[in-house]
Amino acid sequence: QQQVKQSPQSLIVQKGGISIINCAYENTAFDYFPWYQQFPGKGPALLIAIRPDVSEKKEGRFTISFNKSAKQFSLHIMDSQPGDSATYFCAASKGSNTGKLIFGQGTTLQVKP
């Protein structure tokens, strides 16, 4: 049972374009929604996170949009750069145990120069 579904599986964007990755979740008890970025040979690293009391959070070029009624959230990368090429994972957790993450399947992003 996949509790967090992520799409697309892969994405190719031109430099300067907008990258959009979508996630949907099933468990309404989830209350913490982070996005992690993983480069080849490295561990995932937290990029940005949101809680369901807000509909949007922005940090630099990265924005999370959150739709509680639809049980969906998405990552927007503005002005995408070749250095953003990586695998992106959405995730969800509930309660105070924010480290017990249920991850999406991952999206491999390639930003072409």
Next chain:
Amino acid sequence: DTAVSQTPKYLVTQMGNDKSIKCEQNLGHDTMYWYKQDSKKFLKIMFSYNNKELIINETVPNRFSPKSPDKAHLNLHINSLELGDSAVYFCASSQEGGQGRTGELFFGEGSRLTVL
């Protein structure tokens, strides 16, 4: 200074062998985890320890036994290795119970296990 370090980075072994992966964090966090990333890059939690106490044990075969000698270390021992155990194993740590970035998971660089 590496925040979460794992050893070894690569491990190649035969089916049926026993192997261990070690993890240390110098962030002063109280909670440590083992995550498994399969060949399709899917990440799944295996175990979590809080102050040396096991708090999460997902449906992992009992051939996998974590051990936390202190809150800065979490080791993973795997008995009777099987082909399906081939994966990248990530150690992570966090300081639980916070809002925003507190509770952020800090991952090590992973230990790639190949079972032949």
